[in-house]
Amino acid sequence: MQPMLASVADGVPRGDDWVHEVKWDGMRVLADVHDGRLQLLSRTGRDVSVSFPELAGLATTYDDLLLDGEVVALDRGIPSFSALAERMHVSSPRKAATLATQRPVTFMAFDLLRLFGQDLTSQPWSARRELLERLDLSSSAWQVPPVYDDGEGLFEATRDQGLEGIVSKRRASPYAPGRRSPDWRKSPHRATLSVVIGGWRPETGTTNRLGAVLVGTPDGAGGWEYAGRVGAGLAGTAGARLGKLLEPLSRNASPFTNEVPREDAVGATWTEPRLVVEVQSLGRGSTGKLRQPAYLGIRTDLTPADLHEVTDA
Structure with missing residues (x-):
């Protein structure tokens, strides 16, 4: 499965139909957990499980789930793509283990696509989000970041904090694998x-x-x-x-x-x-x-x- 993609917004969407999240400056990854094994897939379908050994514990959270999210490397609390770039191409387990202690990553899980064998992609975002929050996924290596109703307020706050921007999502939208959808709209700050x-x-x-x-x-x-x-x-x-x-x-x-x-x-x-x-x-x-x-x-x-x-x- 390929991840759903956001279109570029011409302004932060307004109204109760929309919810807003921080746009993370990282690497898009699908985390597939099944029968005690974890597979991390990049946007191009490449298996990057070896690159991020600190995420291996996701395999023990639930028997079966598929998460969509972003792997980020935080530098004093701010995602740094240049720091993450050191990790993305690593194929040696030994080198990856060393880098995981020197420059650890965090997986920001923002969507739930499958749970206990049930495909959730046809469900509205609001239903998927409710299930995701019930899973209580929280550790030093992964988390479910919050969402916000006030998009314009979040846009200004992320600008002040030096973050990349925001992504606005229509609450009723299903998950469209591999498609760039107007139901998800990104508003970036950084050039x-x-x-x-x-x-x-x-x-x-x-x-x-x-x-x-x-x-x-x-x-x-x-x-x-x-x-x-x-x-x-x-x-x-x-x-x-x-x-x-x-x-x-x-x-x-x-x-x-x-x-x-x-x-x-x-x-x-x-x-x-x-x-x-x-x-x-x-x-x-x-x-x-x-x-x-x-x-x-x-x-x-x-x-x-x-x-x-x-x-x-």
Whole structure:
């Protein structure tokens, strides 16, 4: 099963038909518990159970349930995607166990899709939420975050607290697996963006050490529009890891449908646009390029097709 997705709101929905939650800056995960075993599945269907051993105890909570939620890494109480990025790609149980003690994650369970073998996706959100709260899922590694009636108040509060934003949900809405539905609407604060890498430039004074990546966003026609050069955040191991992943993706020409400025293109190694990363910026300038972008981490939970799907929604 794929998770239900939220559409972008053009304003916080008002009225009693809606309820509102904090939008967590993390990794979307379905937690499937059955016969004493736990399987954690990313949005793309990848099994990430090994990456988060501190969540293994969910397997002992109930005999059968399927939860939808977000895995977050909290830094002084605020979710940090860059901190989470260190955990998302780990496939070694030993390394994952070490990271779980150094930088633990929390699973924010916000929906219940199956309980004791009964599919709940056709039930309204309000009924699923009532059952979820009755389960009393609370520990140091997982919790059921609260919901709020006052969406505009929550929107302002999350802005003040430096959180990502809010998600508003229609109380009567069923769960639509794999669909981006207007019954769920997200209102983000932070200027973070998922982009594809289409090329890289070497660090100054070197020929093969990655110093910056050239990134793009969907152009609305199935291609990629150049969005700028990102160098901040790529020092040390972050740049070295990206370099290894990009090496087999090399190609002869730019993958972008618009022209890359000469100052960015000179010395660039072009790559197939297959790797999705998260960046933070001050928005776009008059030329369409990201202003002061900084690299946050690799989005192993997203594919380039996901970015096109969001743009076309």
